[in-house]
Amino acid sequence: MAAIVEQQWDKSTLMSDTIGKKEIVQFLQENAAPRFLNEEKLQGSLKNVTKTSKKDHLTEAYLKLFEKQAFKGSEYDTVVEITAKVATMQVKQCKGKEEEEVHEEPKFKKIVLKKGDKQNFPKKGDKVSCYYTGKLENGTEFDSLQAGSKKKKNMPLSFKVGKGHVIKGWDEALMGMSVGEKAQITIEPEWAYGKSGKPEGKIPPNATLIFEVELLRI
Structure with a gap:
């Protein structure tokens, strides 16, 4: 008072x-x-x-x-x-x-298939380019983008990492890869398409996804 x-x-x-x-x-x-x-x-x-x-x-x-x-x-x-x-x-x-x-706690696991330069790692907001193949746990391939042949070369997938343009598992895993690295990334449903899945992409609900990703450049 x-x-x-x-x-x-x-x-x-x-x-x-x-x-x-x-x-x-x-x-x-x-x-x-x-x-x-x-x-x-x-x-x-x-x-x-x-x-x-x-x-x-x-x-x-x-x-x-x-x-x-x-x-x-x-x-x-x-x-x-x-x-x-x-x-x-x-x-x-x-x-x-x-x-x-x-x-x-991370909802993905990464196995390095080919080492990168160990110097250039993407940061949040950096534009990255990569080739990839995506499969379900049973081995069914649901998506793929590779270089192709010399006559018909495919453009890699490019996007700004860490901005939610792709599933969270990709965002988090790619920021731990260096340029030139190729890795197998196993992503749990919570950091993939969750309970809903992605029917148009042939991904069922609660699916664990396995990607083989190559980081080409930043």
């Missing part, structure tokens, strides 16, 4: 030579809520605030203190404290969610 503070000076007294800046600053720092002092830029040592503050600003701050009843322990002080606590809780919750996402 805030202590009762009486207004000692009126505006004319404050602006006169009777009351010095130091007295006003001292009164404000002793009685005003931290939030109020921060808003009025009156936090700091008594000496520095007195030196840098103008008399008319201190006068206005003094009168405003009583208008707003912005004293220590008042609702003016309590509201900001509660708001700050809520904001802190929200930040912690957000951080917790981020950490959960970052530390989510």
Whole structure:
């Protein structure tokens, strides 16, 4: 509960030579809520605030203190404290969610079939190009894009990695591959097409997918 503070000076007294800046600053720092002092830029040592503050600003701050009843322990002080606590809780919750996402257990396994250059790895947002073949666990091939013959060469699949343009298993696995690498990537349903599957692509619900992917360039 805030202590009762009486207004000692009126505006004319404050602006006169009777009351010095130091007295006003001292009164404000002793009685005003931290939030109020921060808003009025009156936090700091008594000496520095007195030196840098103008008399008319201190006068206005003094009168405003009583208008707003912005004293220590008042609702003016309590509201900001509660708001700050809520904001802190929200930040912690957000951080917790981020950490959960970052530390989510990978839903894919990778076996390197051909080593890459071990130097150039794609980052989120990089455009990558690759050839691939996709199969179900029973060996049924559902999709493929390969170089083709010399007479009829196929263009590789190109997309920005890590942006959700492909299934999550691809996004995550490719960011761990270097240019020239060829790998077998087994992706669990959660990071593939999940419970729905992809009927038009001959992929049943809850299917684990096996891809052979070659990262050509970034």
